[in-house]
Amino acid sequence: MAWRRALRLAAFALAFPVFAGAGHAGGSEKAQTEKVPADKPLGVVELFTSQGCSSCPPADAFFAELATKEDLVALSYHVDYWDYLGWQDTLSRKENTERQNDYMRAFGSRSVYTPQAVINGRAHVNGANRAEVDGALARMARSGEGMRVAVKVSRTSDRVIIDTGDAGSGPSDAHVVIVYFDPPQTVKIAQGENTGRKMTYWNAVTGIQTAGMWHGKAQRYELPMSEISKKGGCAVLLQSVGKDGMPGPILGASFIHKPQ
DSSP: OHHHHHHHHHOOOOSSGGGOOSOSOOSSHHHHHSOOOTTSOSEEEEEEEOTTOTTOHHHHHHHHHHHTOTTEEEEEEEOSTTGGGSOOOTTOOHHHHHHHHHHHHHHTOSOOOSSEEEETTTEEEETTOHHHHHHHHHHHHHHTOSOOSOEEEEEOSSEEEEEEOOOOSSOOOEEEEEEEEOOOEEEEOOSGGGTTOEEEEOSBEEEEEEEEEEOSSOEEEEEEHHHHTTSSEEEEEEEEEOTTSOEEEEEEEEEEOOOO
């Protein structure tokens, strides 16, 4: 897969207790010694991966560790452009590929690749490289490019309540984005470059929707619990969007917990 990646570049529990949302430190040297507020996680890691990519299993294994950390919001987007290699990714969605393409246009890049980790909507690194992922999270936290807007999620018997804080400085307009994902599932890959592997995939994204707009001031949003309960898991991202509609920096994030 490495040569294919080079070629392309030359030419792009919520349902389970372990899905606990942002809470305590554990993602970097700084996070290991400091408490992270429950409504402000260390950061957001979005992994773009594929079951048909021979370079992806190390990234998927590393991502499984990230997905269990209480101070991170970690989401995995399975893309479909490697399906032609002989194995159709059972979790891939064209919308996931579209999101990756949108990020690449926002970053000014000419191509996509896997495994790619987008950190806080601001930069991308090799998703299998621990040092790059942890370093980007720590660097952004120090420089004020982390989760600077509080996102608090609560619920009643029939609704989910999302409370967002004030902007302070920086971007003051963003979308409230709801990301749905599956609980962990194990897949045996029967064909393609990963033939014979059995992999467990975490937080595989199944859908994305925009729930509203945020304009820099504290605001409350409500969603029906009936809709949330249909999904395996949910996260909320407060993500700025460029004038061209491309995704921008993620300013805040949290998991949406379902009743146990």
